[in-house]
Amino acid sequence: MKKIIPFSALLLFIVAAMSVSAAGQTMPDTMAQVSAVAGTDTGQAVPDTSVSVASGALTTSVNPVQGGTTLIYKCDMKKTIAAPLWRSVKKSFAEADSLNADFMLIHMNTYGGQVDIADSMRTLILNYEIPVMVFIDNQAISAGALIAVAADSIYMRSGASIGAATVVDQGGQKMPDKYQSFMRGMMRATAEAHGKKPVISGQDTTWVWHRDPEIAQAMVDPSIVLKGIVDTGQVLTLTALEAIKYGFCEGQAETVEEVIKNAGIKEYTIKELKLTLVDKIIMLLVNPVVSGLLIMLIIGGIYFELQSPGVGFPLAAALFGALLYFAPLYLEGIAANWHVMIFVVGIILLLVEIFAFPGFGVTGVLGVIGIVTGLALVMVDKIVFRFGPSVDGVKEIVGAFAIVILAVVLSIVLSLWLSRKLFSPNRLFGSLALETSVNKADGFVSFDTGKLQSLIGSHGVAHTVLRPSGKVMIGDEVYPAVAETGFISRGTEIIVRREEQGQLYVVAADLA
Secondary structure (H helix, E strand, O other): OOOHHHHHHHHHHHHHHHHHHHHHHHHHHHHHHHHHHHHHHOOOOOOEEEEEEEOOEEEEEEEOOOOOOEEEEEEEEOOOEOHHHHHHHHHHHHHHHHOOOOEEEEEEEEOOEOHHHHHHHHHHHHOOOOOEEEEEEEEEEOHHHHHHHHOOEEEEOOOOEEEOOOOEOOOOOEOOHHHHHHHHHHHHHHHHOOOEEEEEEOOEEEEEEOOOHHHHHHOOOOOOOEOOOEOOOOOOEEEHHHHHHOOOOOEEOOOHHHHHHHOOOOOEEEEEOOOOHHHHHHHHHOOHHHHHHHHHHHHHHHHHHHHOOOOOHHHHHHHHHHHHHHHHHHHOOOOOHHHHHHHHHHHHHHHHHHHHOOOOOHHHHHHHHHHHHHHHHOOOOHHHHHOOOOHHHHHHHHHHHHHHHHHHHHHHHHHHHHHHHHHOOOOOOHHHOOOOOOOHHHOOOOOOHHHHHOOOOOEEEEOOOEOOEEEEEEOOEEEEEEEOOOOEOOOOEEEEEEEEOOEEEEEEHHHO
């Protein structure tokens, strides 16, 4: 029981450390936003957006800061829209705030990714204090299109495309309409957020959308028909020239320098994020492959601890693996508090089973269920919970549990293989195993038969729970024993009935 206390304290320390770290992560973003607003109020030069109109066409240009070099902060989005990229994007925007940058330039080339993370990115862009430009170097597909549409201005390389934002699952299959409706709404709302602009044709002034919401949602829904743009049954994807024609692109450019020139900025300095070692480590740990290896470390450590209770090192390795698994996901907002708590409760129940009630009963089973559940639920997309119970949600949850269970099986098989390879004779740790043979003919016995037989009929107490095996205390000494019938609770008075091959068999005194 004494061994549970330090491990429980360690688990509580891990949870507290993650909470403090998460608070520390959110504070810089808040302070940066306040700083940007304060800079505006104190009269700092902030670039503005001006609209130039021509007959039948609408173009947007940005005026650079006057009286000095324009500071442009460049943020790369050239990977799958997922947790590692979201971390670097948040840091880039926060650092741009701290440097009082005049423009944010996103260099994009992505085929999409997680919808919930893309939603967070587009919200960050829409609420950002300074103009955001996007340079689509090749593709802005699916979630990438949503993020690009949120920007104040878009520039595309020749041969680039934007659109095809239909929501699909991990197998590439189209999700049900409620998911498509959610994505349509986000695309439409993002386009509407840019408002309407006047187009002057002769004596007439017409107000038109800067980004047409109908075109935006046609990138999601193949049933939408826009005359001359897209026919029914097709999801809309625009080329660079088409995007310029329909107001989804401010101009064509081949390089970052050409984008800046087209935006009307002459003297400028470009800054971009330099990832620290800690950032790189965190981005590595949230990689799905590394997460899978950490799950195997956690399960393998727990398995070794169950095989040799009280050793401590395998359990410490499992806890360390859990810290590396949950902490980065928690800091990125992927793992919620209740995910971590389910896992922690599972570990505590397993510790109680190992140290307080040796064997494997209800407490141990509940502990394993808690551990597997905590590990699996982190993998489930938050969008599933947003739409409530559904067949698709069940599929994703079952898939997450299947991955964890597969990792459990692989880790146990690997643990068995490693134990044979490492601890068998002539192996790396073979010297730790007993290799000398002891024979009865040479006078060696594994127990004192005479002493054990003399205990028959003796009274004692159950030192641990016997279900049916455990330990009993007779006098001042503790002996392994087996209950002849049923389970015997700890502290129950017992009587030794017999001894066979060095094993004591006991019964409760009130049954004798």
